[in-house]
Amino acid sequence: MNVTMLGGCVKRSDGALWKSGRPARAVSGHExxxxxxxxxxxxxxxxxxSDKDRAVGLTTAVAQATTVEGVTVIATESLSKRxxxxxxxxRLSLDIGPGVTGLVGANGAGKSTMIKILLGLSxxxxxxxxxxxxxVRTHGAEIRERVGYMPEHDCLPPDVSATEFVVHMxxxxxxxxxxxxxxxxxxLRHVGLYEERYxxxxxxxxxxxxxxxxAQALVHDPKLVLLxxxxxxxxxxxxxxxxGLIRRVWTDFGISVLVTSHLLGELERTCDHVVVIDGGxxxxxxxxxxxxxxxxxxxVEVTDSDVHTDGTAALRAALTAAGVTLHAGVEEGLxxxxxxxxxxxxxxxxxxxxxxTVADLGLGLVRMEQRRHHIAEVFRPEASQHEEVPAx
Amino acid sequence: MSTQxxxxxxxxxxxxxxxxxxxxxxxxxxxxxxxxRRSLFSQSLRGAYGxxxxxxxxxxxxxxxxxxxVPALIIVAVAVVTKQSKLxxxxxxxxxxxxxxxxxxxxxxxxxxxxxxxxxxxxxxxxSRPIERADYVxxxxxxxxSALFLLTAVPLVILWVGSLLAKMDFGTxxxxxxxxxxxxxxxxxLFGGVxxxxxxxxxxxxxxxxxxxxxxTISYGAVSTLQxxxxxxxxxxxxxWLGLFSPITLIDGVQTAFLGAPSSFPGGEGPGAGVxxxxxxxxxxxxxxxxxxxxxRYRKVGL
Numbered sequence: 001m002n003v004t005m006l007g008g009c010v011k012r013s014d015g016a017l018w019k020s021g022r023p024a025r026a027v028s029g030h031e032x033x034x035x036x037x038x039x040x041x042x043x044x045x046x047x048x049x050s051d052k053d054r055a056v057g058l059t060t061a062v063a064q065a066t067t068v069e070g071v072t073v074i075a076t077e078s079l080s081k082r083x084x085x086x087x088x089x090x091r092l093s094l095d096i097g098p099g100v101t102g103l104v105g106a107n108g109a110g111k112s113t114m115i116k117i118l119l120g121l122s123x124x125x126x127x128x129x130x131x132x133x134x135x136v137r138t139h140g141a142e143i144r145e146r147v148g149y150m151p152e153h154d155c156l157p158p159d160v161s162a163t164e165f166v167v168h169m170x171x172x173x174x175x176x177x178x179x180x181x182x183x184x185x186x187x188l189r190h191v192g193l194y195e196e197r198y199x200x201x202x203x204x205x206x207x208x209x210x211x212x213x214x215a216q217a218l219v220h221d222p223k224l225v226l227l228x229x230x231x232x233x234x235x236x237x238x239x240x241x242x243x244g245l246i247r248r249v250w251t252d253f254g255i256s257v258l259v260t261s262h263l264l265g266e267l268e269r270t271c272d273h274v275v276v277i278d279g280g281x282x283x284x285x286x287x288x289x290x291x292x293x294x295x296x297x298x299x300v301e302v303t304d305s306d307v308h309t310d311g312t313a314a315l316r317a318a319l320t321a322a323g324v325t326l327h328a329g330v331e332e333g334l335x336x337x338x339x340x341x342x343x344x345x346x347x348x349x350x351x352x353x354x355x356x357t358v359a360d361l362g363l364g365l366v367r368m369e370q371r372r373h374h375i376a377e378v379f380r381p382e383a384s385q386h387e388e389v390p391a392x
Numbered sequence: 393m394s395t396q397x398x399x400x401x402x403x404x405x406x407x408x409x410x411x412x413x414x415x416x417x418x419x420x421x422x423x424x425x426x427x428x429r430r431s432l433f434s435q436s437l438r439g440a441y442g443x444x445x446x447x448x449x450x451x452x453x454x455x456x457x458x459x460x461x462v463p464a465l466i467i468v469a470v471a472v473v474t475k476q477s478k479l480x481x482x483x484x485x486x487x488x489x490x491x492x493x494x495x496x497x498x499x500x501x502x503x504x505x506x507x508x509x510x511x512x513x514x515x516x517x518x519x520s521r522p523i524e525r526a527d528y529v530x531x532x533x534x535x536x537x538s539a540l541f542l543l544t545a546v547p548l549v550i551l552w553v554g555s556l557l558a559k560m561d562f563g564t565x566x567x568x569x570x571x572x573x574x575x576x577x578x579x580x581x582l583f584g585g586v587x588x589x590x591x592x593x594x595x596x597x598x599x600x601x602x603x604x605x606x607x608x609t610i611s612y613g614a615v616s617t618l619q620x621x622x623x624x625x626x627x628x629x630x631x632x633w634l635g636l637f638s639p640i641t642l643i644d645g646v647q648t649a650f651l652g653a654p655s656s657f658p659g660g661e662g663p664g665a666g667v668x669x670x671x672x673x674x675x676x677x678x679x680x681x682x683x684x685x686x687x688x689r690y691r692k693v694g695l
Binding site for chain 2: 119121141142144145147148149151153154155156157158159160164168169171172173174175176179183186190200216220221252253254
């Protein structure tokens with residue numbers, strides 16, 4: 001199958017913001033026959049086929065032809081919201097393009113207020129906000145028709161099944177009854193709910209409930225979904241699955257995502273772009289690759305041998321002698337940190353040098369991998385500055 | 393059974409298998425706010441009779457609708473068999489006669505209509521969609537009033553059809569039937585409003601049930617006791633004014649004054665046209681007030 005996959009990130013000259021197009025849903029030229037064929041399939045047949053691959057998940061690569069467009073999904077201009085005692089948002093100006101955007105902030109930083117304003121449910125004290133190019137003051141209903149919202153708290157009645165509930169919510173979004181049922185079946189399958197969707201939701205696990213909540217936000221095929229703390233209360237496995245799902249909402253479904261969290265590690269793995277707000281004002285807004293750009297840091301771990309009882313130290317000495325810059329301090333506190341050498345790769349030749357040096361010393365190379373910065377380092381400036389270690 | 397589907401002939405040769413259709417976008421119509429409001433109305437109306445809900449939740453509403461119809465069927469049967477020239481109950485009296493059943497129905501269904509959304513915090517999901525607060529309140533109010541109207545109007549239809557079967561005078565019966573329908577329509581609006589306000593004030597269903605029953609029976613008990621005392625002490629003027637303080641006596645007063653119904657107040661001391669106008673105003677004010685209170689209530693709980 002022929003898949004066009006182009007880069008998704010375009011950096012502007014100031015490097016702070018990026019825009020990219022929405023994955024094209026109709027592929028032009030490359031596979032017209034297959035596309036038409038899919039469209040013509042009877043609905044039940046499509047379901048039958050797709051259900052067989054449930055473990056595999058989405059195996060068809062949705063073709064992505066990314067174009068550079070000046071599309072803005074959310075734009076705010078000196079947006080402020082003041083309550084009698086608190087200022088929830090303070091002259092916040094944002095420009096968020098398509099993709100997965102993380103909204104980070106401590107509790108009370110103004111994330112929920114922001115979502116309310118974006119849905120046109122709460123008027124801003126001053127400033128303007130636009131969602132999908134529509135003003136939130138005047139086009140609230142139109143915005144809410146094309147935006148999905150997944151609240152942080154529980155919102156599922158326990159005595160109805162996921163199917164009934166999501167169908168009802170689809171109709172509340174304006175979908176005709178037949179379309180509502182078809183979209184519900186599709187969406188629940190995409191979020192990973194199968195036979196259990198006919199059972200009352202009271203018996204669902206937290207992970208399944210979160211999936212239903214996500215499904216009701218996606219069922220009307222919005223252009224943007226607002227997800228409020230979607231990983232709350234999930235165990236590590238459920239968290240990973242939810243994050244993967246959120247990523248797919250953009251990469252496979254082509255729906256832009258604004259996801260709030262207070263866990264940076266999560267956003268680092270899902271988001272193209274991260275907006276940090278604190279006390280209602282913008283702290284930082286930049287692409288995740290800016291936060292965590294792939295550095296030239298290499299992590300190397302070697303075994304010890306009879307000749308070199310401390311293989312790490314021997315390698316450190318040999319590499320220093322060869323003129324390679326070594327880092328320290330980053331991995332301290334982690335188990336096995338003492339055995340991992342962090343060094344700066346000047347280019348391809350550094351990899352060769354490490355390999356040859358290890359071979360010459362007669363050590364076993366356990367790992368050699370690229371390291372990325374973590375977003376968290378942004379908030380700990382002292383940690384992101386690697387100390388240069390003098391050679392021992 | 394193979395998980396691989398043989399490729400249909402019209403597919404391109406290089407696409408030998410289709411594993412999954414992937415995400416399909418929706419390009420169909422989006423019918424907007426008015427449609428969503430109608431859908432919520434019909435879902436709530438069906439829900440008030442347990443349709444689209446579990447089998448268990450169908451029992452009570454269906455049972456109560458049955459109970460509402462049984463007396464009407466008996467009256468009709470007797471009238472047809474004995475060839476009476478007049479039904480043994482007035483159309484307008486029927487709902488007053490069965491007010492306990494209506495009260496139980498309202499107490500069981502009003503909380504399920506609104507308390508569930510509040511308790512399970514489903515309300516924000518509605519308000520993040522095209523419908524607005526007024527749409528939600530109107531749909532729920534309309535559905536509750538319509539459910540009550542169905543409950544109270546169906547027995548009247550039975551009575552009317554029965555009266556025609558018994559060859560009673562068509563004109564008189566139809567006029568009285570019409571007056572009965574107007575009366576139960578007012579009753580449905582008033583009871584629906586009062587019931588929903590009581591239920592919406594608490595997210596706990598049990599409290600909602602108790603509050604509705606309390607509002608209906610305690611007020612009626614107090615009013616009829618005081619009316620009894622007033623009648624006993626020959627204070628006849630007070631009787632019609634006291635009737636303003638409970639929903640069912642309000643309806644009774646309005647239909648006595650304007651719909652040609654006999655009063656069920658002690659001594660038949662129903663309000664005349666002047667006091668009746670006050671009754672009607674109070675009923676309308678209560679209906680409007682219920683709507684206002686519900687709107688206020690949902691301003692707080694939205695998102």
